Amino acid sequence: MSMDIVKTDNLVFEYIRRDDEGNPVDVTTALDHVNIDVKQGEFVGILGHNGSGKSTFAKHLNAILYPTDGTVIVNGMNTTDDDKLWDVRSSAGMVFQNPDNQIIGQVVEEDVGFGPENLGVPTKEIWSRVEESLRAVGMLEYRLKSPSRLSGGQKQRVSIAGVLAMHPKCIILDEPTAMLDPSGRKEVVRAIRGLNDVEKMTVILITHYMDEVVHADRIFVMDKGKVVMQGTPKEIFSDVPALKALRLDVPGPTRIAWELKQKGIPLPDGILTCEELVREIEKCR
Amino acid sequence: MPLILDHVCQIYNADTETPVKALDDVNLVIPEGQFIGVIGHTGSGKSTLIQHMNGLILPTSGSVYFNGRDITDKDFDKKELRKHVGLVFQYPEHQLFETDVFEDVCFGPKNMGMSKKETELAAFEALRKVSFPEDLYYASVFELSGGQKRRAAIAGVLAMKPDFLILDEPTAGLDPVGRCEILDMVSELHRSAGITIILVSHSMEDVAMYVERVIVMDKGRVAYDDVPREVFSHSEELEQMGLAIPEPAKITRELLKRGFDVDPGVLTSSEAADSIYKALTKNR
Numbered sequence: 001m002s003m004d005i006v007k008t009d010n011l012v013f014e015y016i017r018r019d020d021e022g023n024p025v026d027v028t029t030a031l032d033h034v035n036i037d038v039k040q041g042e043f044v045g046i047l048g049h050n051g052s053g054k055s056t057f058a059k060h061l062n063a064i065l066y067p068t069d070g071t072v073i074v075n076g077m078n079t080t081d082d083d084k085l086w087d088v089r090s091s092a093g094m095v096f097q098n099p100d101n102q103i104i105g106q107v108v109e110e111d112v113g114f115g116p117e118n119l120g121v122p123t124k125e126i127w128s129r130v131e132e133s134l135r136a137v138g139m140l141e142y143r144l145k146s147p148s149r150l151s152g153g154q155k156q157r158v159s160i161a162g163v164l165a166m167h168p169k170c171i172i173l174d175e176p177t178a179m180l181d182p183s184g185r186k187e188v189v190r191a192i193r194g195l196n197d198v199e200k201m202t203v204i205l206i207t208h209y210m211d212e213v214v215h216a217d218r219i220f221v222m223d224k225g226k227v228v229m230q231g232t233p234k235e236i237f238s239d240v241p242a243l244k245a246l247r248l249d250v251p252g253p254t255r256i257a258w259e260l261k262q263k264g265i266p267l268p269d270g271i272l273t274c275e276e277l278v279r280e281i282e283k284c285r
Numbered sequence: 286m287p288l289i290l291d292h293v294c295q296i297y298n299a300d301t302e303t304p305v306k307a308l309d310d311v312n313l314v315i316p317e318g319q320f321i322g323v324i325g326h327t328g329s330g331k332s333t334l335i336q337h338m339n340g341l342i343l344p345t346s347g348s349v350y351f352n353g354r355d356i357t358d359k360d361f362d363k364k365e366l367r368k369h370v371g372l373v374f375q376y377p378e379h380q381l382f383e384t385d386v387f388e389d390v391c392f393g394p395k396n397m398g399m400s401k402k403e404t405e406l407a408a409f410e411a412l413r414k415v416s417f418p419e420d421l422y423y424a425s426v427f428e429l430s431g432g433q434k435r436r437a438a439i440a441g442v443l444a445m446k447p448d449f450l451i452l453d454e455p456t457a458g459l460d461p462v463g464r465c466e467i468l469d470m471v472s473e474l475h476r477s478a479g480i481t482i483i484l485v486s487h488s489m490e491d492v493a494m495y496v497e498r499v500i501v502m503d504k505g506r507v508a509y510d511d512v513p514r515e516v517f518s519h520s521e522e523l524e525q526m527g528l529a530i531p532e533p534a535k536i537t538r539e540l541l542k543r544g545f546d547v548d549p550g551v552l553t554s555s556e557a558a559d560s561i562y563k564a565l566t567k568n569r
């Protein structure tokens with residue numbers, strides 16, 4: 001049995017609002033008994049509308065936030081264990097929404113080398129890590145370019161390479177494509193899938209673009225801080241009304257298939273891609 | 286009073302060895318009352334284009350006419366232009382800065398010299414138009430959700446009572462329902478208040494569903510300027526520009542190739558489902 005890279009046990013997180021004197025006035029439960037486990041090599045998608053708790057969850061995985069109650073275990077370590085803080089952070093690499101906030105180097109390769117350098121990796125190994133990481137996201141030929149000259153999608157791939165160079169056990173991407181145009185989104189999603197398929201990297205992708213997680217192994221859907229649905233993409237996207245009620249959507253082809261089904265065309269549940277839909281419609285001819 | 290762009294060119298770094306033609310001979314007439322979508326790949330000139338429409342950038346050559354006057358004239362009052370042409374930038378919520386929502390929405394009209402009373406009436410009206418929740422009018426902007434912040438920011442521009450409202454990627458970063466809500470709200474502004482809307486987007490689906498006219502920008506030029514159905518019929522050319530046609534049309538096109546009698550010009554999932562349904566049941 002493969003081991004859990006991430007495991008949360010009844011994770012609860014509360015924000016406490018205080019008045020000017022510091023007295024608590026209000027408690028918001030951002031995470032409400034969340035149990036999510038991710039196995040080595042898995043591609044897990046986390047969906048949820050704005051404010052559902054997705055990002056708060058992500059921030060628990062590398063000890064930016066600590067649980068109010070329950071535990072978060074990353075690569076066998078409890079994130080509240082202060083002695084393990086840096087080990088936790090180098091096990092769970094984070095990529096955020098805005099590429100401009102996470103690139104600091106003047107040259108692409110320098111930016112990617114920043115992480116391992118900070119971890120105290122010997123210089124020679126830094127360079128080999130930089131090279132392998134840039135290659136993994138298809139950005140090796142840009143290694144000597146200035147990040148400011150790159151497109152949004154390219155910058156995000158550099159951010160991903162920067163995390164990879166720290167040799168994490170898993171990579172967590174918090175809406176990495178929200179600020180990108182369609183072609184930028186496509187190239188970043190392709191890079192992420194490549195990491196999982198080819199490099200066997202464990203991936204946790206948080207998004208509200210449904211089509212980005214159709215190839216995930218499992219999907220968790222969050223609402224009001226709780227996990228409200230979990231399953232394979234086919235299982236999750238079969239329930240169109242439930243997703244709509246959660247302020248979510250389904251991939252375009254799934255929506256068309258669902259509407260056709262409502263009209264009485266005998267299509268199977270959980271069609272996810274254009275190719276699948278065309279194939280199934282041909283069978284109905 | 287239409288907004289007219291006449292042979293507008295914009296060249297950045299003109300005096301260097303690497304000049305960039307951000308806009309290249311752009312000619313557009315934007316009459317009042319239209320709902321227009323502007324689409325284009327990143328770097329296609331979309332953002333540069335809209336900044337010419339309210340005089341934030343002046344053309345390197347060519348002219349922009351508003352109300353029959355050339356906005357590049359030295360004595361042209363650009364402040365007057367900006368009263369009529371409101372521009373909502375990408376992620377406008379980053380520009381909220383006042384202590385509460387209502388104060389923030391008041392900032393624009395106050396700055397334009399409206400009286401206190403006029404300002405407050407304009408702010409109330411704008412907040413109502415964007416369906417902003419009444420119990421949050423005096424809330425701190427930090428207490429709002431992403432969608433609420435964006436509404437507040439749009440209200441701040443609406444309070445200046447523009448005739449033209451330009452929105453740069455108003456749905457970026459919002460969840461699917463949030464995207465629909467903002468677009469429905471914008472559509473309602475167009476329908477009931479008669480405001481001319483120019484919606485910049487890279488979501489083909491959004492544009493296809495709402496607008497009556499699509500302007501496609503590519504390498505600083507206007508590549509297409511037509512009704513959505515006509516524009517999206519150029520699927521191969523659009524793909525070469527790094528744009529994708531709406532997914533429903535992609536599917537009906539594929540089915541058409543396989544001999545189904547479907548409409549390749551569908552714009553929404555429902556239209557696609559209808560068309561496929563008809564094709565499947567026709568001979569039964």
